[in-house]
Amino acid sequence: MAIGFPLSLLVRKLESSALLSDEERRAIEGLPVATKIVPAHQDIVSDKEQTSRCCLVLEGWACRYKMLHEGRRQILSLHVPGDIPDLHSLHLEVMDHSLGALSQVTVGFLPHEAIRDLALRFPHLAGVLWRETLIDAAIFREWMTSLGRRDAYKRLAHLFCEMYVRLDVMGLVSDHSYRLPITQVDLSDALGLSNVHINRVLQELRHQELITLRGGVLTINKWPELAEAAEFDTTYLHLRSRPAA
Amino acid sequence: MAIGFPLSLLVRKLESSALLSDEERRAIEGLPVATKIVPAHQDIVSDKEQTSRCCLVLEGWACRYKMLHEGRRQILSLHVPGDIPDLHSLHLEVMDHSLGALSQVTVGFLPHEAIRDLALRFPHLAGVLWRETLIDAAIFREWMTSLGRRDAYKRLAHLFCEMYVRLDVMGLVSDHSYRLPITQVDLSDALGLSNVHINRVLQELRHQELITLRGGVLTINKWPELAEAAEFDTTYLHLRSRPAA
DNA sequence: CGCATACTTGAAATGTTTCAAATCGGGTGG
DNA sequence: CCACCCGATTTGAAACATTTCAAGTATGCG
Incomplete structure (x- = not known):
């Protein structure tokens, strides 16, 4: 469309x-x-x-x-x-x-x-x-705050939250899911980590069932827990209406 | 004035x-x-x-x-x-x-x-x-690039270079020196490191005689070497005239 | 089917942090 | 003018998160 x-x-x-x-x-x-x-x-x-x-x-x-x-x-x-x-x-x-x-x-x-x-x-x-x-x-x-002061787990969780909100605003989220058409290497370069470590942290997030990531689709299963873990607060996105999520 | x-x-x-x-x-x-x-x-x-x-x-x-x-x-x-x-x-x-x-x-x-x-x-x-x-x-x-992909030594060197150029533009550099009225804790919070580590890296920069830091005054003794170590390039400051340094 | 790219795993190495204690330095009050 | 004190700096050693290296397994595509 x-x-x-x-x-x-x-x-x-x-x-x-x-x-x-x-x-x-x-x-x-x-x-x-x-x-x-x-x-x-x-x-x-x-x-x-x-x-x-x-x-x-x-x-x-x-x-x-x-x-x-x-x-x-x-x-x-x-x-x-x-x-x-x-x-x-x-x-x-x-x-x-x-x-x-x-x-x-x-x-x-x-x-x-x-x-x-x-x-x-x-x-x-x-x-x-x-x-x-x-x-x-x-x-x-x-992002600087993540890079400087959040550990790998929180960094990744925070990124997933941010992209969720930004995509939601554009109508690109459905069923708590969005397309994530990038590789683990891309994620690691965004978060200042190694791809190996991203892989391990990703598994941790999966094992705790906070997210699902399969076939390039990310699903956030437990938004409150994920946002909590990431200390995620949407203020910095300066949206007109605070998203419910 | x-x-x-x-x-x-x-x-x-x-x-x-x-x-x-x-x-x-x-x-x-x-x-x-x-x-x-x-x-x-x-x-x-x-x-x-x-x-x-x-x-x-x-x-x-x-x-x-x-x-x-x-x-x-x-x-x-x-x-x-x-x-x-x-x-x-x-x-x-x-x-x-x-x-x-x-x-x-x-x-x-x-x-x-x-x-x-x-x-x-x-x-x-x-x-x-x-x-x-x-x-x-x-x-x-x-700064994100420093936080994500430069080690402590390069981060600190890069910061010293940046502040040198920014202060120089305002006429606040003389004798390759400027006032640095902040603590090591402040530096560590800017660079996403611990104060202890900042202290050690600072000593390394001093021992190599790239800089002198005494009484809140930072002197850059060897600009070319420091800029080289930091991979410092002023482009990102978008100055009208490229500084000689 | 085969090749390339992405992902996964394990083990050792590393940079950095944490903790804890000692020293320095500048300002203040006695 | 000295003693004291506080914050800032320095040091050492152990702990830790993350990286690197290296190999293996999936996955998708021509």
Whole structure:
């Protein structure tokens, strides 16, 4: 459904955290979009690049990441439909990291010029987009907290909770389940752990029956217990309505 | 000097990454500021708070941090004169972390209303402020990379490099030295390590004569070696002119 | 069927933490 | 001006979470 109307996905996303007027909604839906399918494990935008458009994720999972010497990778963020992972490129001329496809990803490209024009015509919308980048940063802060001060078990539990809420907002959760189209190596690079250890912690979560993960589908069996274990609190996602979960 | 003209500090900071017109400069310098001295180890803004003003650091070091259960603390960012650590509060109604004074700090309070008015009158300035929050996020990304994928030695070396460059931009470096008015415990909470380990790694950096740290003054004796060890690259700070160092 | 990729397992090595105690240093009051 | 005190730093040793290495087993796809 969503791919037929890429911009309605964006509207839904923005409305999860801010209020839009009819006029603003229409203006967004009038943006020019060029869609493209990017195969898994391929860069959408690379480190050091300068771009003149933003990427709207329409389908699949993307991530931002940094590589460092000896081939170590840190995944900085995960992106699902509705996200604009490189909205910052509007005001930062050069990329300080890469944006890559974790699964196969359908992206919609939005020209900077069109977004800037929108922001000038609708100052409130400019604020909404700014806000979007601020929520992005709020998520970074929560991840830093995980990376710095939570053990592996809590880190993984926290990530599962976060993705649950973010996907739920976009209507991508049903039966307490969502598609998790990424590997254990990806998880380990997101959480600053080794893939071996992710594997063991995953089993622990399974044995306690907090989650089920089979065939790329994650099910949260006991939300209260999982959220409790992760010390998960949605405040940092800055949603308009607190999710029930 | 700086405290007499708090807003010239802000101008200097903004001009480190963007160009301002004379008119914009004057407009900034016309902002209303209320200054206040906050003693060390005291909150400037607390988690969950809603504010109607932003804090400009004028003197001393502040930090943003999250507390989690069992009293663990993660410091999310360090802030030095010229920084506006809570510029995000302009568009995010509730704080998802705290802002505290590490040393004694002089802050200037800027009413949201005055900043919003400025942004409406000068759309380009709005972009410059937005950009400022994006650089803030870029620093988070670099810290995440440290927390997730760099060992203790590199983490500490990287932090020292970053603060060197950021302070240099504000004219707070001389003789390859800057004031480091924070404790080893603070460093450990910023880098996701224990204070004991910070202490040992600090000694390692000293024994290799990359740095000197005495009486709250850090001197970088061998910049090239330190930057090399940290894999430090200034790109993520998005400065207008690449620093020579 | 065969190959590649992802996942799983075990055992040893490692970086970092914890605990506990000792030392340093700067400021205060006697 | 010295004695004292507190917070910050330093040290050693044992414990621990996590990594590395290496091999094995599933799983999916052409």
